[in-house]
Amino acid sequence: xxxxxxxxxxxxxxxxxxxxxxxxxxxxxxxxxxxxxxxxxxxxxxxxxxxxxxxxxxxxxxxxxxxxxxxxxxxxxxxxxxxxxxxxxxxxxxxxxxxxxxxxxxxxxxxxxxxxxxxxx
Numbered sequence: 330x331x332x333x334x335x336x337x338x339x340x341x342x343x344x345x346x347x348x349x350x351x352x353x354x355x356x357x358x359x360x361x362x363x364x365x366x367x368x369x370x371x372x373x374x375x376x377x378x379x380x381x382x383x384x385x386x387x388x389x390x391x392x393x394x395x396x397x398x399x400x401x402x403x404x405x406x407x408x409x410x411x412x413x414x415x416x417x418x419x420x421x422x423x424x425x426x427x428x429x430x431x432x433x434x435x436x437x438x439x440x441x442x443x444x445x446x447x448x449x450x
Contacts, residue, residue: 341376345383348390358389404448408439411447 384390400406412435422428439447 338376341380344380348387358391407450408444408447 384392412432416428416431416435422431
Protein backbone atom coordinates (compact mmCIF):
# COMPACT_ATOMS: atom_id res chain seq x y z
CA UNK A 330 0.00 0.00 0.00
CA UNK A 331 1.40 3.37 -1.02
CA UNK A 332 0.13 6.69 0.26
CA UNK A 333 1.16 9.94 -1.38
CA UNK A 334 -0.38 11.88 1.48
CA UNK A 335 -1.11 11.31 5.14
CA UNK A 336 -3.70 8.53 5.47
CA UNK A 337 -7.09 9.45 6.94
CA UNK A 338 -8.36 7.63 10.05
CA UNK A 339 -9.97 4.77 8.13
CA UNK A 340 -6.87 4.31 5.96
CA UNK A 341 -4.70 4.40 9.08
CA UNK A 342 -6.71 1.54 10.63
CA UNK A 343 -6.33 -0.43 7.38
CA UNK A 344 -2.60 0.33 7.29
CA UNK A 345 -2.20 -1.01 10.83
CA UNK A 346 -4.23 -4.14 10.02
CA UNK A 347 -2.28 -4.85 6.85
CA UNK A 348 1.05 -4.17 8.55
CA UNK A 349 0.24 -6.62 11.37
CA UNK A 350 -0.84 -9.20 8.80
CA UNK A 351 2.31 -8.78 6.70
CA UNK A 352 4.65 -8.73 9.72
CA UNK A 353 3.09 -12.02 10.82
CA UNK A 354 4.24 -13.59 7.54
CA UNK A 355 7.94 -12.79 7.91
CA UNK A 356 10.29 -14.58 10.23
CA UNK A 357 12.68 -11.70 10.74
CA UNK A 358 12.21 -7.95 10.65
CA UNK A 359 10.32 -6.05 8.00
CA UNK A 360 11.47 -2.79 6.50
CA UNK A 361 9.20 0.16 5.88
CA UNK A 362 10.23 3.20 3.88
CA UNK A 363 8.64 6.50 4.86
CA UNK A 364 8.72 9.87 3.17
CA UNK A 365 9.91 12.86 5.16
CA UNK A 366 7.38 15.14 3.48
CA UNK A 367 6.23 18.34 5.12
CA UNK A 368 2.56 18.47 6.09
CA UNK A 369 0.64 21.67 6.57
CA UNK A 370 -2.52 20.99 8.56
CA UNK A 371 -2.90 20.22 12.24
CA UNK A 372 -5.01 17.05 11.69
CA UNK A 373 -2.38 15.67 9.28
CA UNK A 374 0.44 16.44 11.73
CA UNK A 375 -1.49 14.69 14.52
CA UNK A 376 -1.98 11.63 12.29
CA UNK A 377 1.70 11.63 11.35
CA UNK A 378 2.68 11.53 15.01
CA UNK A 379 0.13 8.77 15.63
CA UNK A 380 1.53 6.70 12.75
CA UNK A 381 5.13 7.26 13.85
CA UNK A 382 4.31 6.40 17.48
CA UNK A 383 2.51 3.22 16.44
CA UNK A 384 5.33 2.18 14.12
CA UNK A 385 7.93 2.84 16.82
CA UNK A 386 6.12 0.34 19.05
CA UNK A 387 6.43 -2.40 16.43
CA UNK A 388 9.74 -4.04 17.30
CA UNK A 389 9.86 -6.09 14.10
CA UNK A 390 9.57 -3.08 11.78
CA UNK A 391 12.73 -1.27 10.79
CA UNK A 392 11.96 2.24 9.58
CA UNK A 393 13.86 4.07 6.86
CA UNK A 394 13.09 7.72 6.23
CA UNK A 395 13.70 9.11 2.77
CA UNK A 396 15.19 12.59 2.78
CA UNK A 397 13.09 15.59 1.90
CA UNK A 398 13.00 15.90 -1.86
CA UNK A 399 16.25 17.20 -3.33
CA UNK A 400 16.10 17.82 -7.06
CA UNK A 401 19.88 17.72 -7.37
CA UNK A 402 19.82 14.09 -6.14
CA UNK A 403 17.21 13.02 -8.70
CA UNK A 404 18.81 12.34 -12.10
CA UNK A 405 15.53 12.67 -14.01
CA UNK A 406 15.46 16.36 -13.08
CA UNK A 407 18.29 16.88 -15.59
CA UNK A 408 16.07 15.46 -18.32
CA UNK A 409 13.16 17.73 -17.29
CA UNK A 410 15.54 20.70 -17.32
CA UNK A 411 16.66 19.83 -20.86
CA UNK A 412 13.03 19.40 -21.94
CA UNK A 413 12.15 22.78 -20.48
CA UNK A 414 15.15 24.41 -22.17
CA UNK A 415 14.33 22.93 -25.56
CA UNK A 416 10.54 23.11 -25.47
CA UNK A 417 9.35 25.80 -23.09
CA UNK A 418 11.96 28.46 -22.41
CA UNK A 419 11.23 31.64 -24.40
CA UNK A 420 8.89 29.84 -26.79
CA UNK A 421 5.27 30.40 -27.66
CA UNK A 422 3.18 27.68 -29.27
CA UNK A 423 0.13 28.42 -31.38
CA UNK A 424 -1.90 25.71 -29.67
CA UNK A 425 -1.72 23.12 -26.94
CA UNK A 426 -1.50 20.45 -29.64
CA UNK A 427 1.65 22.09 -31.07
CA UNK A 428 3.25 22.00 -27.61
CA UNK A 429 2.21 18.37 -27.07
CA UNK A 430 3.60 17.42 -30.49
CA UNK A 431 6.90 19.10 -29.61
CA UNK A 432 7.13 17.28 -26.29
CA UNK A 433 6.31 13.97 -27.98
CA UNK A 434 9.06 14.67 -30.52
CA UNK A 435 11.52 15.40 -27.71
CA UNK A 436 10.83 12.06 -26.04
CA UNK A 437 10.71 10.13 -29.33
CA UNK A 438 14.19 11.45 -30.19
CA UNK A 439 15.56 10.59 -26.73
CA UNK A 440 17.36 7.26 -26.84
CA UNK A 441 18.20 5.31 -23.68
CA UNK A 442 21.85 6.30 -24.18
CA UNK A 443 20.91 10.00 -24.38
CA UNK A 444 18.71 9.72 -21.31
CA UNK A 445 21.56 8.19 -19.31
CA UNK A 446 23.98 10.87 -20.52
CA UNK A 447 21.57 13.70 -19.70
CA UNK A 448 20.69 12.25 -16.32
CA UNK A 449 24.37 12.02 -15.38
CA UNK A 450 25.02 15.73 -15.92
